Amino acid sequence: MFAQSNEECLDCHSDKDLTITENKIIKSLFVDEELFNSSIHSxxxxxxxxxxxxPDDLPHKIGTNIAKVDCNECHEVENFSESIHAEKKVECFDCHSKHQIQEASTLKMKGPDFCITCHKKS
Ligand code: HEC
Ligand code: HEC
Ligand code: HEC
Ligand code: HEC
Ligand code: HEC
Structure with missing residues (x-):
């Protein structure tokens, strides 16, 4: 199998200028090593x-070969798939981020201010 360490991935992906152009949109491929390593997912x-x-093949993203990340491989968030958020395609990472996971305690501390980042006060 292709066992590569985080270090090896970060050899390239800690480069702030690494990008890919998809559908004419330039997307950053930078992953902040420090923030990742200080997160609960370190x-x-x-x-x-x-x-x-x-990952030894470059380019390693060819079409859709890299699967979309499935958080539920490790977490079972009850009832999420039936929620309005799932229905409206709000992703886990829209709330928790991708590489610097916002923990439950952090999000709870923010309280309504967190929800308001998407839901305007009315
Ligand atoms: C030698 C440099 C290099 C290494 C090592 C490397 N990558 Fe990449 N990665 C790239 C480049 C360049 C791209 C964009 C073009 C391509 O697919 O090669 C990319 C694309 C990606 C993408 C697709 C991003 C997207 O959504 O379009 C992911 C995910 C990714 N890499 C993860 C990893 C992981 C995980 C590892 C370690 C197992 C890794 N990479 C190792 C250079 C590298
Ligand atoms: C907890 C799961 C998780 C881990 C661990 C993780 N990623 Fe990701 N990563 C994601 C998610 C979610 C996305 C968004 C795209 C998707 O859903 O497939 C993403 C996207 C990316 C992208 C595309 C650019 C972007 O920001 O959207 C790159 C490059 C990448 N990750 C590299 C890495 C590297 C390198 C590591 C290890 C240091 C890593 N990832 C560890 C979940 C993870
Ligand atoms: C609308 C924003 C939002 C989305 C989308 C979301 N979460 Fe959460 N998540 C939260 C908040 C806020 C908390 C803390 C409050 C709580 O525990 O109810 C939390 C708590 C958690 C926890 C810790 C508590 C527990 O239930 O184990 C995990 C793990 C988690 N989420 C993972 C996920 C995963 C995986 C997904 C996608 C399937 C996801 N979250 C989608 C906002 C979100
Ligand atoms: C390979 C397994 C794995 C995957 C995949 C994974 N996680 Fe985790 N996650 C963990 C581990 C291990 C912990 C730390 C132990 C714990 O609290 O469960 C953790 C902790 C968390 C926490 C903190 C829980 C709390 O109580 O606050 C959140 C939130 C979380 N993950 C969200 C996500 C999201 C979002 C994704 C997808 C982008 C994801 N995880 C994918 C393994 C994983
Ligand atoms: C990442 C953005 C995002 C965050 C953060 C978020 N939501 Fe949502 N939420 C949505 C979207 C998108 C919908 C779909 C309905 C819409 O168009 O407003 C939705 C719908 C809802 C609905 C159903 C509303 C209706 O009119 O049917 C409720 C209730 C809700 N969210 C509560 C919350 C709460 C509570 C929080 C904080 C824990 C939260 N949301 C955080 C994006 C978000």
Whole structure:
């Protein structure tokens, strides 16, 4: 199998100027190593989340070969799939972020201010 360490991935992905152009949109491929390593996912491997590709091949993203990350591989968030958020395609990472996970305690501390980042006060 293609076992690559986070260090190896970050050899390239800690470059702030690394980008990819998809549908004419320039997307950053930068991952902040410091923020990742200080997050609750610091012990999670990049390849635990990013599956179905061989990172030794460059380019390693060909079409849709890199699977969309499935958080539920490790977490069972009850009832999320039936929620209005799932229905409206709000992603886990829209709330928790991708690489610097916002924990439940952090989000709870923000209280309504957090919800208001998407829901305007009326
Ligand atoms: C907890 C799961 C998780 C881990 C661990 C993780 N990622 Fe990601 N990453 C995501 C999600 C979610 C996305 C958004 C795209 C998707 O859903 O597939 C993403 C997107 C990316 C992208 C595309 C650019 C972007 O920001 O959207 C790159 C590059 C990337 N990750 C690299 C890495 C590297 C390198 C590591 C290890 C240091 C890593 N990822 C660890 C969940 C993860
Ligand atoms: C030699 C440099 C290099 C290494 C090592 C590397 N990447 Fe990449 N990565 C790139 C480049 C360049 C792209 C964009 C073009 C391509 O697919 O090669 C990319 C694309 C990606 C994407 C797709 C982003 C998107 O949404 O379009 C993900 C996810 C990703 N890499 C994760 C990883 C992970 C996880 C590792 C370690 C297992 C890794 N990369 C190792 C250079 C690298
Ligand atoms: C609309 C924003 C939002 C979305 C989308 C969301 N979460 Fe959360 N999540 C929260 C908030 C706020 C908390 C803390 C409050 C609570 O525990 O109810 C939380 C708590 C959690 C926790 C810790 C508590 C527990 O239930 O175990 C985990 C793990 C988690 N979320 C993972 C996920 C995953 C995985 C997804 C996608 C399937 C997801 N979240 C989607 C906002 C969100
Ligand atoms: C490879 C397994 C794995 C995957 C995939 C994964 N996580 Fe985690 N996650 C963990 C581990 C391990 C912890 C730390 C132990 C714990 O609290 O469950 C954690 C903790 C968390 C927490 C903190 C829980 C709390 O009580 O505050 C949140 C939030 C979270 N993950 C969200 C996500 C989201 C969002 C994704 C998808 C982008 C994801 N995780 C994907 C393994 C994973
Ligand atoms: C990342 C953006 C985002 C965040 C953060 C977010 N939401 Fe939402 N929420 C949405 C979207 C998109 C919808 C779909 C309905 C819409 O168009 O407003 C929605 C719908 C809802 C609905 C159903 C409303 C209706 O009119 O049917 C409720 C209730 C709700 N959210 C509560 C919350 C709460 C509570 C929080 C904080 C824990 C929160 N949301 C945080 C994006 C978000």
């Amino acid at each position: 012990d999670v491997e990049c390849i635990d989340c990013h599956v179905d590709f061989d």
